[in-house]
Amino acid sequence: MTRPAHIAASIKADDDPFESQSTDRYFNRELSWLAFNRRVLEEACNPAHPLLERLRFLSISGSNLDEFFMVRVAGLKGQQLLEVEARSADGLTPTQQLVAITETADKLLMDQEKVWRDIRHALADSGIQVLGSSKVDAVLSVEEIGWLETHFREQLLPVLTPQALDPAHPFPFMPNKGLAVMFDLVRLSDDEPIRELVMLPAAMKRFVRLPGDDARYVATESIVKRFSPVLFPGYRVLGAAEFRVLRDSDIEIEEEAEDLVRYFANAIKRRRRGRVIRLELETGMPEALETVLREELGEAGALITESGSFLGIGDLDQLYDEDRPDLKFPPFTPRFPERIREFDGDCFAAIRAKDIIVHHPYETFDVVLAFLKQAAADPDVVAIKQTLYRAGKQSAVINALIAAAEAGKSVTAVVELKARFDEEQNLLWASALERAGVQVVYGFIDWKTHAKISMVVRREAGQFRTYCHFGTGNYHPITARIYTDLSFFTADPRIGRDASRVFNYITGYVEPEGMELVVISPRYLRERLIELIDAEIAHARAGRPATIWAKMNSVVDPAIIEKLYEASGAGVEIDLVIRGICCLRPKVPGMSDNIRVKSVVGRFLEHSRIACFGNGAALPNDKAHVLISSADWMPRNFDRRVEYMLPLENETVHAQVLDQVMLANLIDDEQSWELESDGSYTRIKPGDKPFNLHRYFMTNPSLSGRGAALAEGGAVPTLSLRRQELKED
Template identity: 45%
Template sequence: MENKQKTEGVKSNDCYKYVNRDLSWIEFNRRVLEEAQDPTAPLLERAKFLSIVSSNLDEFMSVRVAGILDQMKAGYHKKDFTGYTPSGLLKRLLKRANRMVADQYKAFRDLTRQLAREGIFFPSYDELNSTQQKEMDTYFHEIVFPVLTPMAVDQSRPFPLVHTQSNYLAVVLESCVPTDLRTYFAIVRVPHNLGRLVRVPVRTNSKKLEFIRMEELIKHHIESLFSGYKPIAVNGFRLTRNADLTLNEEGAEDLLEEIEKELKQRRWGAPVRLEVEKGIHPYALELLRDEFEIGEGCFEIDGPIDLTYLIKQLPQLVGGRAHLYYPVLEQVYAEEFEHTDDFFEVIRERDVLLYHPYECFDTVADFILQASDDPYVLAIKMTLYRVSGNSPLIGALARAAESGKQVTVVVELKARFDEERNIAWARKLEKAGCHVVYGLVGLKTHAKITLVVRQEQESLRRYVHVGTGNYNDNTAKLYTDVGLFTSHQVIGEDASALFNEMTGYSSPHDWQAFIVAPADMKTRLIELIEREGRHARAGKPARIVAKMNSLSNQEVVDALYEASQAGVKIDLIVRGVCVLRPGVADLSENITVRSIVDRFLEHSRLYWFENGGSPDVYLSSADWMTRNLTRRIELMCPVRDEELQQSVIHLLELCLQDNVKARFLQPGGNYIRAAENGPKVRSQFDAMNINRWKVRKREYTR
């Protein structure tokens, strides 16, 4: 099933050993775009992927490209380990991004044609009949007009603040006074709080749905905002600013206040990208580029700027029409807990493995809820990185604290773009009496772990949940993640030590089971990889199967290259960025890299080392990226029960068998689809049959 990979033209030395991280990300977003182009996918699922391409690119521009521009402004011109200077990399990134955006809008136009066949239309104002136009006129004057604020730009009124990733209209005007030959300019912000799409009334009993975009409605009525002037051009534009926070954690007396201050500064971040409507008036374009000092980062958009409304609003407006979506996933409640009200009894007897979204997150939430109400529970400790807006966990933790339990929550305030929400949760938890800790200076807390300490007979017992994904009930329906419940004594002791390090002044722990970043994870990973190399040289079973979101750490990649040369068979399942070049002669002939992009976001980090026939299996919060290994608190937890190990191995093997949604990385950095040899295997859809991957666990007492 594996595709034969060509190695011609790829050198095995120096920078040619690696794919550039950011160019690899562009390839990842193109794989997302391919899902939007898939004619076999339901139409609104394709719309969702088009939206994700846009939101992904927004973040990439505001963080990664912004960082490259910062390097250039600082005069940094050195090549990175992949052989690129900042300026050289920027040119390639913008060229490829522009090409991808052009393909994205071609797919968008194709999608709108197909939606029209389903009775879903996006007419312009002029395409509406007279009755519809009258309705839209009324809506504009009663609802939209009072919200709009035209902002003129002239000598007495400097260019107003343009908010990042908000839609605006650039208006070029001329005076109605015949002797006034000057050209005037103004901008109008498209109100984001009224929705991007406005539903247009249709005939009673009609199955048609018609929507007009808010900016189109405003364009038609633009003269009502500028009496005495004649608009000669109205064009959309959108600005993306640098969104990376620059925190002085060492000098900050209160990290929460420091982050709140930086969030306010984010709106003033340096301009990074300017998106303009195709055919924009030259005068408007010149003014915008001069004001924002945008050079190559100007994208001309052949369609509606910003397609994120395709996921934010369109599905809610369309409603039913089940054939436009994938079939609803019937999540199951973990069978181990299905017929009991006592989570603690079950976990005392055996470890339990969960696979989301096929098994519902309610299981994890119910565990926390039981712990918060159990009179024998003395303490609950938990990390929170990204939490949903209405998380049931927050109320449970607050209730536990109010009942006198020791509740400690490590809240990561620096989780990018979730800072404001996490600040709100932190304050709510503190108000309820929880001990809220913001982690360690200079490190993000990315580990996903819960520890419950319970009084049982004459001793205390620790119950632990470790996961690969966030404690977020919303994303647990959309991401594939794995979680482990255990009361294993050694894991419990390590969990206590980890929380002590995060909340106190404990010295680095001598871990018995955990592998923890930044303390020793990179070192231990390289040791595990090197151990497989020794086994291969000795003729013992040697294999590595690793599933992660991204692989970009040079030292880990070099260790994988050495293991490959020693004869270790290495299968990497990397959803996003991968800087390793597989299939290169005398370097990585024994390595394959595949990416699976499908209905759910592949998010689990699972690692299997064959170890001479005595496998080591881990689940982890950490990708093999430099930031995870050196600048974050991360966790690798062993799966000790042999049957649960087999369940994880089955999951990995199912991914390796995928010949529908898997793409193989080629030595040159591009991806090709897996060859569909034999029966079709679509790992995500096949995993819905829980018997395909989950080994039925025997009863045992530790």
């Protein structure tokens, strides 16, 4: 597959190409991410959350940490093994970073285990028991133990495969995230010692719920230990212990892969056999068993840790499914935009009348599905173009595209095969789409197509009109329930022409010349942001108000960080809401005095990307530049991904994003953390009038979607910002 010349020239070789490395100017990216996961874990300790929601936060912190090792730490280990000495932003070599990561991550693992013990006791007090193998006989009746043994014999034993470990039976391959129990046994007939390994299949549920109204769970590995005499008749158990393996799960792209689909199918298989990155051992494992595991799985400097009595904290999410609404957040039903209802559900008529922005999850993702379903069924629609990054396993989006193709419409789907951990599902969707007649395009080998764009061309009054959807999140109906994202719908012909240019760029490498409103990476997105920051610097130097507000997941890019430092030095007031990684060091005298950074971690995952520039007046104001984007401010988003950034010009949409969404994030004081100049985060203490941005949006309609009926029922409560006092009017 060939590339235009400028593409080959622009590809970066280093994920973090910092020219100047300084501990004084940047935070370490990996440690900043671990600090974010620490904030997630802190929510598991938050007494304001219902108990099962605290358990969910604990589970998320465990899953997050697994992925971190499988991808980020795996990358650093690869550099270490190849003796690559590229330094991070703060001047650390891969080896130095790994030392710091190991220390921080081990402390996080210890704290996860402690939080699990506390939550486990609280669950027991609330009527939900999780029994270990040693507690089964003490707590359960003879009849209940009999039921558990029957369950083991009938449901677990048939899928377990004990494997002897001796010269004739070498140590078996352990898959990524594989959990196993190793036994030291003695044969009763001749006192011959034998060592056995039992892997727990990934498809097997981690917990078994005993029958009855009382919620009592036993982990599968505890059941295997408890009924080991059934598994090993004629043997005495000397010792048993659990262990878990994490492997390198990133996929490296071969630049000249001839068949991208075949390559990814093979790469996914290789991922399951990647290098061991982390070996987790049950605390108190017998020394003889630990020695064997270190010899067999401690390859190439794998990080080895004792991880408490429960391995795989992420699997605790199964317990969340217990039917205890009293221990969960009150149920919330997303609203359907009233504006579209006023047009009898006709999405095109509503969009044609005025731009609309939908705020997920407070407003339902169903409106995006309705837009695509209407396009599929409408005889006047002639073409649909759609990017697909993550679509989920049960995707109504895919079904709508298939229906449109089967109805004879021209349908193009850009399927991103490099959507980490969704590659396999995306391959399946691509195959289904092609069978239905959809033109499937896989985009660039070197870049991910991360922009979320949908484009519908409709014949109206003898001409074509283009309707567009731009999302800050994925076309994924499940994550849309918990991620806060923005869906922007417009029939602006300038944006329609830009969207068409973007698709032609992805599918045919046609240079997108003459872009009118939309800016894309890797061509010009970073440069446009720098221009906007420079404009604020000019306002400040001219004595005019100069303000920048931005919200996203991560800030890593050195060029943008240095430009923000320059802006701070010029007197620009900068407020950033960065949920996760932040390499920018705020509030440093002489460098970033005027930069404040906060992180919001709460019921919903803050995911939308917004940038606001005062344009010569204090924010918020009607003339401010307000932009939404699919991109975080990271080198990969600017240099190796197809992303978009789009200015909002409609008055109501502009006000909703600036005066509602951004302002609510800035004044939230119930689930916010402030980043200090030393890299630590301090939880913000609620004021006299506590404000929770998630609760605000759950109980108030959006400005652009509320419609006339809701508008007549009363104004949406307005928000105001005070430099020293943040409050709701």
